[in-house]
Amino acid sequence: MSLYRDTGVVLRVHKLGEADRIITLLTRRHGKVRAVAKGVRRTSSRFGARLEPFGHVDVQLYTGRTLDVITQVETVDAFALPLVADYQRYTAASAITETADRLTAEEGEPALRLYLLVTGALRALATTDRDASLVLDAFFLRAMAFAGWAPAITECARCGLPGPHRAFSVPAGGSLCARCRMAGCVHPAPEVLVLLEALLHGDWAAAERSAPGTRRDASGLVAAHLQWHLERQLRSLPLVERRREAADPGRLGSDGSAGTDFRGGPSTESDREVSGAAQGTGGGAGGIDGAATGT
Numbered sequence: 001m002s003l004y005r006d007t008g009v010v011l012r013v014h015k016l017g018e019a020d021r022i023i024t025l026l027t028r029r030h031g032k033v034r035a036v037a038k039g040v041r042r043t044s045s046r047f048g049a050r051l052e053p054f055g056h057v058d059v060q061l062y063t064g065r066t067l068d069v070i071t072q073v074e075t076v077d078a079f080a081l082p083l084v085a086d087y088q089r090y091t092a093a094s095a096i097t098e099t100a101d102r103l104t105a106e107e108g109e110p111a112l113r114l115y116l117l118v119t120g121a122l123r124a125l126a127t128t129d130r131d132a133s134l135v136l137d138a139f140f141l142r143a144m145a146f147a148g149w150a151p152a153i154t155e156c157a158r159c160g161l162p163g164p165h166r167a168f169s170v171p172a173g174g175s176l177c178a179r180c181r182m183a184g185c186v187h188p189a190p191e192v193l194v195l196l197e198a199l200l201h202g203d204w205a206a207a208e209r210s211a212p213g214t215r216r217d218a219s220g221l222v223a224a225h226l227q228w229h230l231e232r233q234l235r236s237l238p239l240v241e242r243r244r245e246a247a248d249p250g251r252l253g254s255d256g257s258a259g260t261d262f263r264g265g266p267s268t269e270s271d272r273e274v275s276g277a278a279q280g281t282g283g284g285a286g287g288i289d290g291a292a293t294g295t
Helices: 080-084 087-103 112-127 132-147 190-201 204-208 212-230 270-277
Strands: 003-016 020-027 031-037 056-062 068-077 167-169 174-176
Touching: 003 031, 003 087, 003 112, 020 056, 020 087, 020 112, 031 056, 068 112, 080 087, 080 112, 087 112, 087 132, 112 132, 132 190, 132 204, 132 212, 190 204, 190 212
Parallel strands: 031 068
Antiparallel strands: 003 020, 003 056, 020 031, 056 068, 167 174
């Protein structure tokens, strides 16, 4: 029997039999690990409550034939308690852990940078008053950078011409110059691109000065870009709650529905690209704390 220890974040749990669970963890040294926690659904379990989603734990496991087995658990950070008490933060945390699960298809492959991003984002949601939507979009942008999918914001995605540029295409990879512009581009306001750049590089002062409408439009682009590369919709995104401008129902909504386009004029067929790609999504912008700022 081979024993090992690691710290990790609980991404999801599944029932197994009458009393057990399969726990999916994103760990510091071993990447994604799926392991059995025996007896944790019984009320007498020693560590059942520590193995809930969003838990940041130190675990001891032994290597099994198909699944490893968890034998000891100690809490590192109790993120779950404050997150489950706030619906907006809970849904943002759910989107974060689902994204991390999708980005780590191979079990056992180290993913330290993603682990730091996840713990940093959950810590920011659980222990700070940052806008949960800002935290979520900052995580999405940095997670896409980890995967090699970061959108081009300050230069043309095709030819590399320095910007800023007015056209943005999710399939093309981000901003496009006038020469490379293609059918189906959307035209975000300049402040939307400024916000995306601030979130990607950790300029929280600039991000928190952004208007609610700017945050919502940025969220639509981020969600569309992420799901284009994942090639499927995140199940948790339709549940994400974001602050909305009650007096501005015509702007692109957090669910991706279109009213007016990014320039403030009537929507056109081409300007519905983001709305279609982000249908039912929610996102936002905000800060990830120091645990991930170097990523």
